[in-house]
Amino acid sequence: MPELPEVETVRRGLEPVMAGQVIAHAETRRPDLRWPLPQRMAERLTGQRVERLRRRSKYLLADLSSGETLLVHLGMSGRLLISGAVIGQFHHDLPAPQKHDHVLIDMAGGNRVTFNDARRFGAMDLMATAGAESHPLLAALGPEPLGNAFSEDYLAARLRGRNTPVKSALLDQQIVAGLGNIYVCEVLYRAGIAPDRRAGALTADQASALVPIIREVLAEAIEAGGSSLRDYRQADGELGYFQHSFRVYGREGEPCATPGCGGTIARMVQSGRSSFYCPACQR
């Protein structure tokens, strides 16, 4: 569910609560999410200081004083919630765990971070911080879309010769890491490229043009997430989800927002996923 901007927003919201703070107590309430939780996870977290909170693609990485790194993936329905004493104005009791609250992390300062995931497509793992990038879930990831390695030449080269639809190519985490169904729809809309165009059929200029558009769409979403965090300071709650208006995603049947276009947003299914697009201005 959460794509790169949502995960980055979660990271920023978690930072003041976790970074530099000691985990006083951790608890797992079931043995597995998508996969089994790592052995003795609660014990390996308890007593450790969180040295740094990082993000790689849609993964959160918490480096611990033990030399291990906690990896968290939210899957489709995973949520992180903060409750406790420091965030917000008032001290109050920790709430009773709710349905699908699978992992509880209590910080020494009194805050609790709760991992809730109804569908359990999420994942957690622990690994040595040294060499964490070669973890099986991270090793094959492509470049960060907001990083320098994601260049116009790079993307054009990766799309060249590919027969797969450009939609599938941009969802391929080995080509670029962090885009999901929503932001790919938004990117292709702004680029004026139909989701079912073959990736290899784009001109070099079209492929190159995707890079700044991807950066722009993600940066705007992260900015919107930052705004939501400022509001979030008011109360306990869920991190990373924010009101964000999409131009095509979920807008089937609505008029195209492009001035003078006059088209109607349509939906097609590609590889079992919905693609929203404007048949008039995306070619």
Next chain:
DNA sequence: ATGGGGGCCTGCCGGC
């Protein structure tokens, strides 16, 4: 190697 489809889970929503 590449591309497509199935499967993992639960919840929600609309239609009958």
Next chain:
DNA sequence: TGCCGGCAGGCCCCCA
């Protein structure tokens, strides 16, 4: 009110 199908923003794995 209840049941059922369809849908959901991810990712691994298998197969042709």
